Amino acid sequence: MLRRINWRRYGLVVVTLPVVILVFVASAFAPVIAPYDPYALDVLVMLEGPSEKHLLGTDELGRDILSRVMQASRISIVVGLVAVGIGAFGGTLIGLLAAWFGGKIDAVLMRFMDIVFCFPAILLAVILMANLGTSVLNAMLAIGIIFIPGFARLTRAVAQTVQRQPFLEAAICLGVPGRRIVLREILPNVIGPVLVEAAVAFSYAVLLESALSFLGLGAQPPEPSWGNMINTGRGFIDQAPWISLAPGVALFLTVFSFNLLGDGLRDVLDPKLRG
Numbered sequence: 312m313l314r315r316i317n318w319r320r321y322g323l324v325v326v327t328l329p330v331v332i333l334v335f336v337a338s339a340f341a342p343v344i345a346p347y348d349p350y351a352l353d354v355l356v357m358l359e360g361p362s363e364k365h366l367l368g369t370d371e372l373g374r375d376i377l378s379r380v381m382q383a384s385r386i387s388i389v390v391g392l393v394a395v396g397i398g399a400f401g402g403t404l405i406g407l408l409a410a411w412f413g414g415k416i417d418a419v420l421m422r423f424m425d426i427v428f429c430f431p432a433i434l435l436a437v438i439l440m441a442n443l444g445t446s447v448l449n450a451m452l453a454i455g456i457i458f459i460p461g462f463a464r465l466t467r468a469v470a471q472t473v474q475r476q477p478f479l480e481a482a483i484c485l486g487v488p489g490r491r492i493v494l495r496e497i498l499p500n501v502i503g504p505v506l507v508e509a510a511v512a513f514s515y516a517v518l519l520e521s522a523l524s525f526l527g528l529g530a531q532p533p534e535p536s537w538g539n540m541i542n543t544g545r546g547f548i549d550q551a552p553w554i555s556l557a558p559g560v561a562l563f564l565t566v567f568s569f570n571l572l573g574d575g576l577r578d579v580l581d582p583k584l585r586g
Contacts, residue, residue, distance in 0.1 A: 323575030330568040338384040347375035349382040350533055358551045368553040370543065376557045379535040383558060386536050387565065390451050390529075391516040395509050397455025402462020403505055409463070410470035411493055421467065428460040432515075433522055440528040450529045454519050458512050465508055466501050473500045507577045514569035521562055537562045 337344070346366075353373035361368045367376035405424065409417040427435070439453035473479060473496070482492050523529035524538025532539060537558040544555030 323571050324579060325575075327568045327571040327575060330564060331572055334384060334565050334568070335388060337381050338388040341378075341381040341385055345375075345378040345381045347378045349374060349378040349535055351375075358547065360551070361553060367557045368551065370540075370554050371547060371551070376540075376553060379540060380537070380557050380561050383530075383535040383537045383540060384561065384565075386447060386530050386534070387517045387520055387562075390447060390454065390520040391513045393451040394454035394458060394516040394520075395513050397452065398458025398462050398512060399505055399509050401455070401459040402464075403466045403501065405459065405463040406466025406468075407470055407493055407497065407501070410467045410474065411489065411497075417467075420463070424460040424463045427456070428464075432457050432519060436519055436523055437526070437528065440523060445528045445531065447530050447534075450520055450523050453523075454516050457519070458516070461512065462505065462508060465504055469501050469504050470497050473497050507573055510569055510573035510576055514566040514573070517562070517569070518566050 351374065353369070355373065356365065356369050357373045358371060359365055359369045359373075365375050365377070367380065369375055370379070405420055409420040430438075435457055436450075436453045439456060440449055443449035443453060479492065479496055482496055520529055521536065521538035521541070524536035525542045527539070527542075529538060530536035532543075540558040541555045541562075544551070544553075544558075547554050
């Protein structure tokens, strides 16, 4: 069966999809499958190394690291999904409006997107969080706003390419309403590239959320987040490196897997590789 798989087209998806599914399962069922309460304190096992009882060790308050890493994955997944949803919806809408109307509307929308796009992502996130306040909800909103320009530019470029196709010119000549053309002719051709961008953006959203939490602008203690766990572990890096290492590895594997999944989806949806 493995020999029948077109590895050039489906290889990255086949390899990374199990890791992605594992991350989603761990985050969805963390309260059930976590070996300990991630908030429970046990001063008798503070800074205990990895063992049969605590597979990834404990932190400075005796909390189980594995349980906290699994609980933290819930925040990362939710933030990633909501932020990418905001960015994809807002960016796709703006990109379609810019491509369809063109002219001054296109120029105004794209110049505004360029203004937002020119700010470094982490700097813009910090500015937005400073105004909105420090919370996971505000982190979702801030990261989602950061993603809108990228999705808008991608959607506009794909939509403009579709608009030059003969089938769309024929639909316009036949008097098909503009709304129907956008929803039934342009939007289906835009969905594929947007999905690829969403997979890559998801990994970046997880990374940004961890960065904000590391800076104290995301999830607040005692709520576990990969970012604030890494930040906490800095003070114990010599005597208990597992406090930072465990969430760091989880963050690396998640971001790396979703980046590869995005490349795999690109290969799957690329018409040049069909057949």
